[in-house]
Amino acid sequence: MAAPAMETHPYDVVVIGAGGAGLRAAIEARDAGATVALVCKSLLGKAHTVMAEGGVAAALGNVASADTWQIHFRDTMVGGKLLNVPRMAQLHAQEAPARVNELERWGAVFDRTRDGRILQRPFGGHSHPRLAHVGDRTGLEMIRTLQDHAVASGIDVYMECTVTHLTTGMGQTTGAFGYWRTTGRPILFPAKAIVLATGGIGKAYEITSNSWEYSGDGQALAYDAGAELIDMEFVQFHPTGMVWPPGVRGLLVTEAVRGEGGILRNSLGERFMWKYLPEDRREEYAATDEEAARWVTALSAGRETDARRPPELSTRDNVARAIYTEVKEGRGTPHGGVFLDISYLPPDHVRRKLPSMYEQFKELADVDITKGPMEVGPTTHYVMGGIRVDPDTGATTVPGLFAAGEVSGGMHGANRLGGNSLSDLLVFGARTGAGAAAHAKAMTDQPHVDPVQVETAKRELAAPFERTGGEDPYTLQRDLQSTMQRLVGIFRIDGDLSDALAELAVLRARWDSVCVDGGRAYNPGWNLVFEVRNLLTISEAITRSARLRTESRGAHSRLDYPELDDAHWGHVNSVVAKGADGAMTIRTGPLPEMPPDLAALLGSH
Numbered sequence: 001m002a003a004p005a006m007e008t009h010p011y012d013v014v015v016i017g018a019g020g021a022g023l024r025a026a027i028e029a030r031d032a033g034a035t036v037a038l039v040c041k042s043l044l045g046k047a048h049t050v051m052a053e054g055g056v057a058a059a060l061g062n063v064a065s066a067d068t069w070q071i072h073f074r075d076t077m078v079g080g081k082l083l084n085v086p087r088m089a090q091l092h093a094q095e096a097p098a099r100v101n102e103l104e105r106w107g108a109v110f111d112r113t114r115d116g117r118i119l120q121r122p123f124g125g126h127s128h129p130r131l132a133h134v135g136d137r138t139g140l141e142m143i144r145t146l147q148d149h150a151v152a153s154g155i156d157v158y159m160e161c162t163v164t165h166l167t168t169g170m171g172q173t174t175g176a177f178g179y180w181r182t183t184g185r186p187i188l189f190p191a192k193a194i195v196l197a198t199g200g201i202g203k204a205y206e207i208t209s210n211s212w213e214y215s216g217d218g219q220a221l222a223y224d225a226g227a228e229l230i231d232m233e234f235v236q237f238h239p240t241g242m243v244w245p246p247g248v249r250g251l252l253v254t255e256a257v258r259g260e261g262g263i264l265r266n267s268l269g270e271r272f273m274w275k276y277l278p279e280d281r282r283e284e285y286a287a288t289d290e291e292a293a294r295w296v297t298a299l300s301a302g303r304e305t306d307a308r309r310p311p312e313l314s315t316r317d318n319v320a321r322a323i324y325t326e327v328k329e330g331r332g333t334p335h336g337g338v339f340l341d342i343s344y345l346p347p348d349h350v351r352r353k354l355p356s357m358y359e360q361f362k363e364l365a366d367v368d369i370t371k372g373p374m375e376v377g378p379t380t381h382y383v384m385g386g387i388r389v390d391p392d393t394g395a396t397t398v399p400g401l402f403a404a405g406e407v408s409g410g411m412h413g414a415n416r417l418g419g420n421s422l423s424d425l426l427v428f429g430a431r432t433g434a435g436a437a438a439h440a441k442a443m444t445d446q447p448h449v450d451p452v453q454v455e456t457a458k459r460e461l462a463a464p465f466e467r468t469g470g471e472d473p474y475t476l477q478r479d480l481q482s483t484m485q486r487l488v489g490i491f492r493i494d495g496d497l498s499d500a501l502a503e504l505a506v507l508r509a510r511w512d513s514v515c516v517d518g519g520r521a522y523n524p525g526w527n528l529v530f531e532v533r534n535l536l537t538i539s540e541a542i543t544r545s546a547r548l549r550t551e552s553r554g555a556h557s558r559l560d561y562p563e564l565d566d567a568h569w570g571h572v573n574s575v576v577a578k579g580a581d582g583a584m585t586i587r588t589g590p591l592p593e594m595p596p597d598l599a600a601l602l603g604s605h
């Protein structure tokens with residue numbers, strides 16, 4: 001079958017990914033005078049950001065007047081088990097309020113306090129109610145607002161267009177190559193600067209809250225172009241996904257349910273989170289059911305209170321491990337989860353604060369959450385690790401290549417606090433757009449794209465059609481997900497991780513003979529071929545990093561090394577890069593030094 005002719009579209013800045021990070025980067029780069037292409041593999045408006053429910057974290061101080069960026073910084077660092085890049089956590093906490101207010105000026109309609117300010121709700125690990133929100137549909141409002149603003153500012157949008165290769169030369173990236181999903185026609189974007197904003201990796205696992213789009217494309221493209229990936233062992237398993245019916249297993253049950261007062265119980269009716277609170281932070285949580293109930297009553301009435309938060313609002317890593325343990329020890333629900341109950345609050349209140357959850361359980365599980373509990377269990381949700389970036393500009397270690405949003409690493413350390421992703425997208429999306437535009441401006445000419453690299457990329461696109469009797473991409477993806485779920489899940493052990501690496505090597509060899517039928521237009525099997533290639537790369541990076549870190553910290557729990565080991569691991573990131581021979585290398589690298597003024601904010605944490 002002859003390949004269709006290639007299109008070529010040169011730009012100053014090409015942003016790959018149209019979620020919150022990509023849209024915010026595109027707006028900033030355009031405002032700086034760059035010509036900008038925004039490329040996304042699904043329809044505009046369908047990125048992951050649209051699924052975000054609970055809210056965007058920013059120390060606005062609208063509900064708790066005592067809240068400040070300094071406390072937000074401390075919470076983020078403590079939640080990340082101090083492995084965050086301090087400068088990123090600082091910029092994030094300082095700039096999130098301005099970015100949220102800007103969103104409001106651009107037309108976002110947030111829920112309101114009684115005196116008309118942006119309402120904020122509590123979330124796990126945040127000392128104060130901090131999440132600006134729109135019911136449980138915050139991402140929808142955010143993406144709608146950013147999208148309107150971006151399109152009006154004059155960027156060019158290429159949707160249903162997948163980038164499969166980056167080209168390099170002259171010591172920097174020179175362009176992005178891919179194809180239209182609608183026709184299969186190849187497309188090349190020569191670019192002075194490229195921003196990766198492609199999101200996460202959830203499709204490496206069987207049970208995940210993530211959609212098909214999360215196949216680690218940006219991480220794998222950056223890795224192949226020579227960039228470093230840091231902290232890939234830190235994959236966040238969200239404590240509450242649906243466990244039943246089977247077709248929706250893994251679908252997210254927002255943390256806002258617990259933020260609004262949801263109580264977790266096991267099959268014996270025990271409120272088990274009391275048992276799992278970390279001793280060193282015990283004083284931050286209510287001492288009794290009665291104090292927790294006072295906190296919920298005050299929250300529902302929009303009042304400040306001296307009651308401390310309920311135990312369900314511990315950090316995600318801790319709650320996920322607690323649920324996993326309860327189920328494993330035989331105190332799970334009939335479908336292998338635990339109960340999450342918000343039905344003790346007035347039905348109108350639940351429906352108003354959690355409209356999507358109400359509909360989700362009614363439609364999908366025939367459960368009315370105003371009348372009875374939900375069944376929930378852990379689900380793969382977010383990756384803290386990612387492409388190493390410069391905090392101020394989003395520059396990666398490869399000149400010309402930038403990254404922002406979930407695809408990048410460093411901001412969240414060993415565990416992300418809920419709500420800190422949406423604010424991360426806004427803060428670092430804007431900074432990265434500016435960084436990419438400045439890089440482009442400093443270049444006089446469009447970089448030369450090496451035609452040999454383009455021909456190689458075209459041949460790789462065509463190859464699956466030319467083979468017969470090879471591997472089916474769907475079988476490969478299923479086998480890969482099974483490996484990661486079984487061997488690189490919530491609890492890890494060296495033997496399993498070694499087995500996973502062996503299985504991944506076999507899968508990699510099988511990928512070489514992958515083949516597909518049919519034509520190029522709207523061919524999901526063909527699309528999956530390149531996503532599985534990327535998933536293989538990032539799964540290997542996760543597994544090698546998990547094997548390297550012989551301690552337990554945040555979302556990374558080693559059964560064979562159950563303790564936090566600050567002496568060896570408290571000040572280092574894991575770093576994955578492509579070696580000269582093409583094999584993956586793994587090493588530790590020093591975490592950037594914490595300046596004394598920031599260290600002082602942590603106190604005795």
Ligand SMILES: Cc1cc2nc3c(=O)[nH]c(=O)nc-3n(C[C@H](O)[C@H](O)[C@H](O)COP(=O)(O)OP(=O)(O)OC[C@H]3O[C@@H](n4cnc5c(N)ncnc54)[C@H](O)[C@@H]3O)c2cc1C
Nearest residue numbers: 017018019021041048049054055163199405406419421422
């Ligand atoms: C159900 C759910 C609820 C969540 N709730 C919250 C919340 O309340 N608060 C919070 O802070 N966080 C939340 N998160 C996390 C947060 O939504 C994500 O981390 C965030 O939206 C990621 O944004 P992004 O811009 O990095 O990527 P995305 O929004 O996922 O955008 C990625 C973009 O990249 C494109 N893309 C990917 N690969 C390619 C390719 N090869 N070629 C071209 N385009 C490509 C996609 O098409 C898409 O446009 C939630 C996540 C989920 C799944």
